Every structure is written in C-alpha cells, then in structure tokens.
Amino acid sequence: MKQFSVTAMPGFAFIAILGFVLLYVPILTLVTYSFNGAATMTSWGGFSWRWYGAAWANVDVQSATIRSLVIASWATLISVVLATPVALATTRTAAFKGQSFIYLYTNQTLVVPEIVPAVALLIFFAALKTWTGYQGLAYLIAAHTMWCIPLAYLPIRARLEGMDLSLETAAADLYATRWQTLRHVTLPLLMPGILAGAMLCFITSLDTVVITEFVKSAGQETLATYMLGQFRRGITAEINAISTVLLMLTIVLLFAFFFLTRKRAA
C-alpha cells in the first residue's frame, strides 16, 4: 500500500504536470518553427538555420538590438543608483514621518497597467519634443527608468530587511563611521539584492513594449517594438528565430544569476 503523504492533495499533481506541459508546448513549438526551412509558415521544410542567418544579417535587427541594450543598460544603472538610497532610507530605521509615503510613492507605477504611464509620457514627451527640439534616446531611457525604479527598489529593500541589523551595530561599535559602515559592511552584504534588482530592471527594460511604442521617436525601434511591428506585417519566421535567441539569453542569465548568488551565499 502507498504510504500516507501529508502534503498530497487529490488531483493536484495531475493539474500541476498538465500546467507544466501547457507552459512548455508553445515555447517548444516556437523554437521548433524557428528552425523551419520552408519559405512560408504553412508547412515544414526541414531543419534549417536560414531564419537565424536572415535575422543576423538584417540591419534593422542589428540596430534595434543595440538600441535595446543601450536603453536597458542606462535604465538599469540609473534605477539602481536611485533606488538603493531609498531602500537604505526606508529599512532598519526608527519609524519616521513620511516613511510609508516614500514607500508608496516609490512603488506608484507598480499598481497601474503599463498603458497608463505610456499615454502619460506620450503626452508629456510630445510637448517636450516640440519645445526642446531634442528627439534622442534620453526620452526612452527616462521612461524605462521610471518603470524600473520599483523593480530595483523591492529586491534591494528585501535584502536589507533580511539583513542582521546587529552587523551594522557591530561595525559602529568597532569605530566605523556611517560612511565606513556603508562601504565595508552594508554594501558588500547588499550586493545580491542589488544584482537581483539590476537583473529585474534589465530584463524588464528589454521586455517593455507598450511604453516604448508610445514614447519612441521615428526610427527608434527597439527589439520589442520591431518584433511587434514585423508580426503585424505577418513576418513571423524571423521573429521566431529572434525570440529563440532571446529565450536562450534569458536562460543563460538565469543560470548566471543562480550561480552568482549561490557562490556568494556559500
């Protein structure tokens, strides 16, 4: 007889496995189609790298990729630099007036769908673009940063909250000034949180399609808006190839992140 399991629930394992299958069938389908050698997506034309080659040689894809990476890097950097001091200010401190205001204000964009700030920035930047005449990437960087700040803030804050307060007390006891404590104790211990926040920002910025679509000036396609645009024109084979590459990149990043944090924890 099967041993009594405390945690087993009727039907749960079945639904769960089914859920995992449902989650992966589409992804694997997309990956498979990306290797379809046929010119149209209606039939299977044998295994081929042709769409990867096409995407690689496409100057639009190249420039969109570089633009996405530039925006994501800046947005990540600025978000982390802005969010870390807020996290330091709102944890491990005696309650002060306005503490929960700062918390809520920092997270304000978390509670609205992406389309709302997208519209707001469209209006705001349209006015700014006419007024200043400047059309550059800074608008997109500012928009992505605004969207990323809470995503940098929350993991850093969580890491700080889980941190042993007595470590900083100990540093103060051992003659460290506030600045020395931050530099030698707090920041080194905070690194995994900052890393998590940065990764969250970077991937979110690469993903952000609605805000980008609304804010971008002419000719400022990112990889996400490029793919959406191509899809509308019915060109899906090349998109599948790009998607597969991005998927692999995500998996590699995830592995790298797990590896990095594990090594630090040891």
Place this chain on the structure above:
Amino acid sequence: MAQAIAVEARHAIKEFGSGPAAVRALDDVSITIREGEFFTLLGPSGCGKTTLLRLIAGFEMPTSGQIMLSGQDITYLPPNKRPVNTVFQSYALFPHLTVAENIGFGLQMQGRPKSEVAATTERMLALVKMEAFAARKPTQLSGGQQQRVALARALAPAPKVLLLDEPLSALDLKLRKDMQIELKRLQTETGITFVFVTHDQEEALTMSDRIGVMSAGRLQQMGSPKEIYTTPVNRFVASFIGETNFMTATREADGLRLSGGQMIDGPRGSPGQKVTVTVRPEQVRLVAPTEPGAIPAKVTALVYFGTDTHCHMELTDGTEVVARLQSPASGDDGLAQGQSVGLRFVPGSVQVLED
C-alpha cells in the same frame, strides 16, 4: 577602596515609544562599575539589563540621565567614538570577511597602520587560540569558534570596557562551562573591565566580582556574589538567585514567631511587625520531632538528585519548606512520605526581607 570607577550610570531612564504607549525599560538606574572588575548584570528577560548595556555601548540614548566613562560624560557620544566594545549575543560576525579581517576591523576603522593591524590580529588569534582559522569565513566555524572570534574582535582595539550581551546563551552546556573559564582567564590576562549580561544566576555567581540584580527596569541589589546569595534584600533577589524557602513571621522581642506559632532566631527589629523570612534549603536541618525547639513538619515528597535529596515538607499551618539533604552513602536516608519530622535552621541563616 581606592579603585577607580570605569563606568557609571546616573539616574538612567529609558523609554521606548512616546506618549501613553511609552514603555519604560529602565527606571532610574544608577550603577557604578569599578576598573578591572568582572561585573555582571543579572535578571530575567525584559528586566532592562540589555538596554542598560546598549546605553553604555552607545546604541541607544537614555531618555534622561547620564552615562559616564572614566569620569567623562559619554551619554550622547556615538558608538564609534567610544572606547567600549561589545560581544553580541548573535556574535554579529561579518559574513563576507575572514576571521582575521573580522578581528582587524576595529583597528582598521580607527585608521591604524597596516603593520599594527596585522600584529594585533596575530596576537588576538593567539589569545583565543584560533590561529589555524585565520583565513576561514565565519560561516565555516562552529558556535564556540565564532564566540572566540567575536571575543577577539571586541578585544583587539583594547577597549576600556568590554560589554558582553549574553554571549554564552547559544552554546551547549559543556561548551558554556569551558567558555566561562576561558572568559575569566581572558579578563584576568587583559585586565579589561568586563560588563557581562546574563539571565543565568549560576553563571553570574561563578564568574563575577560583583553582580547587579535587575528586575522590571530597576536595580534591585548590587554586591559580591556572596552578599547577593547570603543576604538578599528582597523577595525577588532571594528567589531569583538560588532556591529558597519563604515563611511569614511576626517580630518579637527575643526573635521571630512563625505563622505556625514556633519561635526562631533571626535579625531583630521593631516588635509586632509582620515580615517575610527566608532560609536556603541547604540551611535546613532535619531532627527528631521530639527535640526541644524543633519545628514540627510532615514529609510530602522526596526528590532524589544523586548527590543530594530534596525533602519537601509542610509545616502545621500549611507553609511549604524544602530541605536539601546530602544523600547518605548507603542510599537509605530513613525518610518516607507522610513521616512526621522536626526542623531546625542553621544559626544565622535566617534572613528577613524588606518587601
């Protein structure tokens, strides 16, 4: 005694929160700790002993009152400007630094030259016998080893006073006994004033030069372990340190009359006053019920402890008294539950309490 005073708290009051919700953790505590002594703050959890320690370390500021160090007012000096170091209950070793880096941290922060930091770290590693572990991270050490590193780290900058916040509570019994001896050795070797916080009365009695007993935010009694044990000033101190018997009595011209009617010898005072008297179980002797002056009692329970046996008895008025008797070699003490016996207190052992 011409010993200089190391630390002094003057009318220290500490409240947490404000308004009607304020909690008073320290209620007008004044205390003097002499230079070079091993001073213990003893009391149950929540009695304010750790708060007092944190005031001395500078992690908290008192609501009112003063903290003096070698005659200087340090009440509002931040912790990194005080020549006082702490051994934390959780050790608080920096997980990202090695053992050696942890020990050298304080000196490094003071901006001492590298050579001095290295030399002192060496010396401290030797002092706590951790030379072999210098390059390890704290997470790779056992509890006892972490404890030694925490001690070395706090001693390295040669503080005027070392504060220890229940440092042994996380260790198992055997290790705790070893560390008690080790701490005492370190204190004698370095000559640094130790302020030790614990709720363990045995630890306090065996290690300290003097003890301050605290309860409910107030200092109850201050004195040598012997004074505290033999002449407790109130019921709290008597019951918190060691086991004891309490009886009610009335003062008379030639002694104390127990509530059961028997006369016993004890400290004199104004006749007619109702008082509480206390006698330690090891000061209670069993005698034949017929012996003159014996207090009649009945055995209610016998609890065997190996080296000795606790004999629980009931006096005629229902008061419970426990006697600690040395177990005889034969193992048979000739006592049985329900047996009628007589009691006698060792002369001079009866204490009258204030409350």
Place this chain on the structure above:
Amino acid sequence: MTPNQITPASLNPAQRQARADARRNWLLSAPALLFLTAFATLPFLGVLVYSFLTPGQYGNVVWKFSTDGWVGLVLTHDVFDDTLVWADAHLTIIWRTVRLASLTTLITFVIGFPMAWFIATRPPRTRAFWLFLITIPFWTNLLIRTFAINEVIRNEGLINSVLMDLGLISSPIAMIYSDGAVLVGMGYAYLPLMVLPLFAAMDRFDMRLLEAGYDLYASRLTLLWRIVVPVIKPGIIAGCILVFIPALGAYVTPRVLGGGKNMMLGNLIDLQFGQGRNWPLGAAISITLAAVTLVAMLVILRVTTRPAER
C-alpha cells in the same frame, strides 16, 4: 544656545537624533522621488488636464476646455439625428476588458495553485528543478510568450496541423482572433506571475500544521480550505493583483491574438492616440483604466482582508 537655533530646547538628544535621521532618510530618497515626480506623477496629472481639452485636427489637442472626452467615453452622437446615445462599442470593450481580466485571474489561479503546491511539496533536490521550470517563462519576454501561444492556436499552428494530419478535420478550426484566443493567451502569459507568489507563500508554510490537522480528523480538502488558504492568503492576494492589473491593461495579447476587432481598453486607448486622433478621449479612457485598477485592488484587498487584520 543661540537664538536662531530652530531645534526646540525641549527636545532631548535622543529625539534630536531621531529628527536628524528622518532628515537624512528624506535626503536619501529625494533623487528617486523627484525623478518619479517628473516622469510619473506630473505626466499623469497632464493626462488629467488633456482629458478636458479639445482634440486637434491632426492629433494632439487644442487648448480649449471641453468635456467631450469624458462624455465620449460612454456616449456618442447618433449618425442620423446627432442626439446622444450609448456608445455601445466602448461599453462592449469595457465589459470585455473586465470580464477577460477576471477570467484570466480565475484560470491562472485554478491551474497555478496546484502547480505552486506541487513545487512546494517536492523534496529539496527536485524542487529547484521545478522552480527553474516556472522561472524561465516568468522571465521570458511577454511578447515572446504571446508569439509562442500564437504558434499553437493560429490557423496553420500546432493544433490545426496535428488535427489535420490525423485526419480529424479537413480545414483548420478558426481559433485565433476571438475573445477565447485572447483569454487563452492571457492565461498562458500570466500563469507564471500567479505561480511564483503562491509558491513563495507556500514555501514558508509549515507543513507540520497539516500533520496537526490530520491528527485532529480533518480531511484533505478541509485542511486546504481551512488551514492552507488562510495562512498563505498574502501570497494569493499578491498573485491575483500581479495577474489582474496587467490583464486589465493588456495591450500586446489582444493585439496579437484578438486581431483588430477583439479590442480591450488598452487597444482602445492606443486607437485614440493613433488613427482616432482623439487625445482627450484617449486620456479619459486611461484615467478610467487607472481608476478601475485602483478600485479593483481595493476590492481585492477588502474582500480578502478581515477588518481585524488591517
């Protein structure tokens, strides 16, 4: 003490220290707060202003006060006699948005709860593997996930190819470009967002509580309902909010899987700023969307939180 010192003399040093700390905390937060004010709060207030202006002929606005944007949200001018009638198209879209977002939340919960439980009850060695399986789609671009489900349900996609190869059908079943396709797509895309917070809560759940429950004669489902669900409620709330908010504002999924006709509010807003050239109406719809989101959040929190816990 000099007369121009502003610190009241009545404050003791501990209180003065607390004030200095609070000031420092505000200074540390200031750059981020200012940035968000400039690029989130003020632009949103701008939307509010624009919703009361007159549409420009080629998009943008004319600075003339008008409530047409708000009126146009639910009412429209009749083509024939110019009287105001209900704007059925808009009402349909609002209703579709709320319905699809709610259904998405429900579906992801029904499938996501057993998945999260399954992961949380695996032995430590295999748990990391299952967790990783859910983490990959969680971190994968929403656009890619939408394209992936499209590959399955489109006319020449996986399902139709398989069914036709098996000879079960002779011509493809039209699944795409319908409300159902949008629902499937959103359910698929947002499932990981539900599973992870649920798992995080279940991971902290003390399984010995179940032993205690069985010991006291509870059945499995009773335990689930009376012990597990109440204890992990914060995770359930987090999961529902995490799915419901982006689902309400969904833009990519209905655009890719719904074609042009099965619009949701996000697409309607897009339309006003594009071909519609009616920025005030677009602004009014965005504010409505933000308000609906806020109300929905408050309702979720109120329904799931008993007053004593608040």
